[in-house]
Amino acid sequence: MTSLIAYWQRLSGHRRFAWITAGFIILLGLVLTYRRFFIGLGDVTNLTDEFPWGFWIAFDVVGGVALAAGGFTLCFLVYIFGYHRYHSIVRPTVLTAFLGYILVAVGLLYDLGKYYNIWHPIVMWNPHSVMFEVAWCVILYLTVLFLEFLPVVLEKFNLIAPLRFMQKLTIPIVLMGVILSTLHQSSLGSVFLIVPNKLHPLWYTPILPLLFFLSAVMVGPAIVILESSLSARLFHRGLETPILADLARFLQVALLVYVAVKIQDLFVRGVVGELFTGEYEAYHFMGEMLCLFFAFVILAFRKLRTNQRWLFTAATLVGLGVVYNRMNVAWIGMLRGTGASYYPAWTELATSAFLITVGMVAFYFIAKFFPIFPELEEEHSHA
Amino acid sequence: MDGPASILLDFTLCIGCGACEDACQEEHNLPADPPEDRLDYRNYTVVLKKDDQYYRKMCMHCEEPTCASVCPVAALIKTEEGPVIYHPDKCIGCRYCMMACPFGIPAYEWHKPIPVIRKCIMCNERVSAGKQTACAWVCPVGACRFGPREKMLAIAKRRIAQFPDRYVDYIYGEKEVGGTSVLMLSGTPFEDLGFRMDLGEQALPELTWTVMSKIPNIVITGGILLGGISWIIQRRMDIEKENLSALDEHIKNQEKGGDA
Numbered sequence: 001m002t003s004l005i006a007y008w009q010r011l012s013g014h015r016r017f018a019w020i021t022a023g024f025i026i027l028l029g030l031v032l033t034y035r036r037f038f039i040g041l042g043d044v045t046n047l048t049d050e051f052p053w054g055f056w057i058a059f060d061v062v063g064g065v066a067l068a069a070g071g072f073t074l075c076f077l078v079y080i081f082g083y084h085r086y087h088s089i090v091r092p093t094v095l096t097a098f099l100g101y102i103l104v105a106v107g108l109l110y111d112l113g114k115y116y117n118i119w120h121p122i123v124m125w126n127p128h129s130v131m132f133e134v135a136w137c138v139i140l141y142l143t144v145l146f147l148e149f150l151p152v153v154l155e156k157f158n159l160i161a162p163l164r165f166m167q168k169l170t171i172p173i174v175l176m177g178v179i180l181s182t183l184h185q186s187s188l189g190s191v192f193l194i195v196p197n198k199l200h201p202l203w204y205t206p207i208l209p210l211l212f213f214l215s216a217v218m219v220g221p222a223i224v225i226l227e228s229s230l231s232a233r234l235f236h237r238g239l240e241t242p243i244l245a246d247l248a249r250f251l252q253v254a255l256l257v258y259v260a261v262k263i264q265d266l267f268v269r270g271v272v273g274e275l276f277t278g279e280y281e282a283y284h285f286m287g288e289m290l291c292l293f294f295a296f297v298i299l300a301f302r303k304l305r306t307n308q309r310w311l312f313t314a315a316t317l318v319g320l321g322v323v324y325n326r327m328n329v330a331w332i333g334m335l336r337g338t339g340a341s342y343y344p345a346w347t348e349l350a351t352s353a354f355l356i357t358v359g360m361v362a363f364y365f366i367a368k369f370f371p372i373f374p375e376l377e378e379e380h381s382h383a
Numbered sequence: 384m385d386g387p388a389s390i391l392l393d394f395t396l397c398i399g400c401g402a403c404e405d406a407c408q409e410e411h412n413l414p415a416d417p418p419e420d421r422l423d424y425r426n427y428t429v430v431l432k433k434d435d436q437y438y439r440k441m442c443m444h445c446e447e448p449t450c451a452s453v454c455p456v457a458a459l460i461k462t463e464e465g466p467v468i469y470h471p472d473k474c475i476g477c478r479y480c481m482m483a484c485p486f487g488i489p490a491y492e493w494h495k496p497i498p499v500i501r502k503c504i505m506c507n508e509r510v511s512a513g514k515q516t517a518c519a520w521v522c523p524v525g526a527c528r529f530g531p532r533e534k535m536l537a538i539a540k541r542r543i544a545q546f547p548d549r550y551v552d553y554i555y556g557e558k559e560v561g562g563t564s565v566l567m568l569s570g571t572p573f574e575d576l577g578f579r580m581d582l583g584e585q586a587l588p589e590l591t592w593t594v595m596s597k598i599p600n601i602v603i604t605g606g607i608l609l610g611g612i613s614w615i616i617q618r619r620m621d622i623e624k625e626n627l628s629a630l631d632e633h634i635k636n637q638e639k640g641g642d643a
Contacts, residue, residue, distance in 0.1 A: 042493030049423060049490045052481035080609055082616040113476020113491070113498045117456075120475050124456040130591050131455035131479045133598065171613055179605050183598065193590045194453055194483040197582055209594055338487070 022357050029354025032347050036110055044347040048340060055344035058330035060107030060352050062188050063323045064100060066216055070227065071097025071145065072181035073220025077250070079174040086243060089228055091152060091372045095363065096227050098145040103359045105138060110351060130190045137184035144177040156370050185216035192329055198337035201271045202285045203329045211262060215322050218254035221247045222295075222318035229312045234364065237373060245306045251318065252299040259292055284324075284332045291321030388465035388510050389444075389532035389564040390519060391539055394571075395549055396526035397437040401430055403518035403527055410506060410517040424492045427503035428518060436571040439527075442467060442488045442503035443556055444564035445586075450480035450489060452588035459500075465532070465564045466505030474499060485560050485582050505564070535566055542568060561586030 008016070036044045047054050074093045077083040109115045121135035147166070154163040189212030192199055205211070225244050232239040266272050275282050295317035304310035335342065367373065407427050408415060417426035421440075428441040448467045451459040458473035459480055480500060481489045492498035506516040514520070519529035528535065536557060543550045555573050556563035559582045567573070574580045 038496055040493060040495050040498065041491075045493075047491075047493060049481065050487065052478040052491060076609075080613040080616075082613075082620055111477075113478065114474055115476065117473070117475040120456040120473060124458075124473055126452075126455055126457040128452045128588060128592060128595065129455045129479070130595065131453060131477055133595065135455050171610075175606060175609050175613070178609060179602055182605065183601065190591055190594045191479075193594065194449060194587055196587070196590065197485055197579065206590075 022361060025350070025353050025357045026361075028350055029357070032351045032354065033110075035347070036351065037115075041111075041113065044345065044351065046342055046345045046348070048342070050338050051334070051340035051342040053330060053334075054342055055331070055348045055352065056107055056111045058327045059323070060355060061104055061111070062191075062330050063326040064104040064107060065184065065188055066212075066219055066322050066326055067223055067319065068097045068100030068104065069181065069185060069216040069220040070223035071100075071148075071220075072178050073217055073250075074224055075148070075174045076178050079171060080178065086247070088373075089224060089240060089243065092227060092231060092367065093224050094145065094148045095152075095366060095372055096223065098142075098149050099359050099363055099366075101138070101142050101145055103355050105142065107352070107355055108138075110355075130187055130194070133187045134184065134191065137180055137187060141177065141180040141184055144173060144180060147173050148177060152370050152372065181216070182213060186210065186213040188212050189329075195334070195337070198334055199329065200274075200281045200333040200336060201269070202266070202274050202281055203333040205265050205269060207261070207265055208329075211258070211265070214254070214258040214261060215325060218251065218258045219318055219322040221251040221254070222315040222322075225251070225311060225315040226319060229308065229315075231363075231367065231373070235367065235373065239308060241306065241308055241311075244311060248299055248305050248311055248314070251315070252296065255292060255296055255299070255318065259289070259296075262289075281333060281336070284328050288321050288324040288328060291317045291324060295321065386531040386533050387463065387564060388505065389530065389535045389566060390505070390516060391528045391530070391535040392439055392565065392567045393526050393528075393539075393542070394436055394438045394567065394569040394576075396524050397430070397439070398524055398526070399430055399432060399437040400523065402521045402523060403439070404428060404430055406517040406521040407503075410509075411504075422488065422490055424490045424498075424501045427501070431576075433571065433576050436569065436576070438567075438569065438571075438576045440488075441565065442505070443486050443559070444503075444505055445560055446562040446564065447560070447586035447588055449483045449485060449560065449587040452591070453479045453483040455479070462507065462511075464507075464510050466507045466510055467502075468504045468507045469500055469502065471499040483587070485579065485587060532564060532566075539566055539568055558584045560584070 011019070032044055041047060045054055045056070070093045074086060074090060078086050078090055109118065112118060118135075121132055122139070126132050147169070151163055151166050154166060186209035189208035189210070192204070192208055193206070196204055224247060228240060228244060231237070266275075275285065295314040298304045298310050298314040298317070304314075331342070334340075404417070404426065407413070408417060411427060413427065414425050417423075417429070419429070420431065422429055428439060430437055430439050432438075444461075444465060444467050446461075448459065448461050451457070451461055451467060454474075455477065456473045456475055458470045458475075459467060460470075461467045476498065478489075478491060478500075481487075481491060489500045489502045491500060506514075506518075509516060515529040519527045522528075528538070536554070539554045539557075543552055543554070549570055550568055551570065551572050553569075553573060555567040555569070555578055556565050561584065567578075569576065
């Protein structure tokens, strides 16, 4: 206890403020958790029979999975394509993806009416259901992420023999991870193929699964850049700016491919006119595209791309653009077709903030006590 | 019965007595005071009125039900007799059925800690026992008839042909999303009663099955492709390393030779 007080007194004002905010959000979240599980979904959400999926599905699950895409894109580049110069950022990225997926799974528990039946898809099959595929992908990919993260734990506790064994399995595990991620990212797009009469034509397209996959590939490097920049500040460590600027080139190519396919799709389906109707859907569509446009402009200039702040801004814009897209598909684009007037209750927003805060605190402690960042690792062994 | 069961609702005959609603509440042990203007967790069917026309809302019991196709645990299934039924014990509460239903029928118990889906199950137990649904059995004017789909469709067509002034020339449910087991006749255009006319004739489950059926291929081809790429790249890097170290060796040997 005294050491805790001493630790507190050593903290800067910023960090004290951050911890107090986090503590407040977590306390509030615990109260909301009680209300959700002991009173019901109706007590904390604005969901109705007309609009049964709200902010938790749109943001926590559909958005959350997209933001956990850093893991599979980076592992693909490093282990399958042999870009070993990115090796130093693999561990924090895998940790982010692992925590991200755990949060998605927990978010799902909050949203499922009979959450204790979450294991049912393992034994009760319906291969026609996209949700069945989603459930299997979450279960299997969580296992893969656990295996990808396991070496860190083994290393921490000096378990050499199992560590060597796990290292031999690296490639097959990464292969499985990449395939499962491909399936899972695209399947979240397939989920909305079943609502052709409810989802607005700007977003409803037979290639929704392809668009979800391509945007996940695009947002992957952006998340790696964001996560590296943030943890550099948090742990006072040097930033791998050359590596990140290099990664930004991948981001730029992936961004071009995604935007090209998305715009071409509008023309092929003949719905370009929907952009100029002056309705709110048109503005939200342009909103998600503008985020990507500004990111593209920043990334196009070498001077900006190699500048830490501008690169961070571009990556943020890409992340925002993808989350905006997921919200549009799962929420904004569904309003007119269902005739509902849903907007999230503050309790829904606060519960999502609670889950994210818990995830960030978990990342902080794991990164502090486990060998995640190579140079922090050295500090550990010198001490 | 010859072929799967179906219900024919003739709105022009309905007198709005509400006997079907009462029979339904009683048959399924639903509360006696359900909402009168909409469906929710307290009722499986509701009789409404628009201008001078009574009409009814209930589960359409699709031939190829979207709700059953999207349910990850097969808690909703279409029986051979025709009803689309629900197993609350299997349900995980994802509400994909509610999201996907083109008619917006399944309702949820939002106020309960452990909620279940509520919707008409076409009196599955009565139908399996060879009886009519409660609503059809109780209807005093024949506005709700129960029988094989072929027969109900024939009756509907005959009525429209015989009384073209009485009916709009449309059987709602004949072709909607691949056809439904509930068929409707009306004197007022269906869109005026709030029924969607834009659903199309394609069964919605086909939309996802075209994607889902490709998954095994993606896994196998993708696995081989990625594994191959990784092996080739790794192999080339190893060879490059060997060449470099061989070169190093060669240079060292030459230097030694020069010294001697």
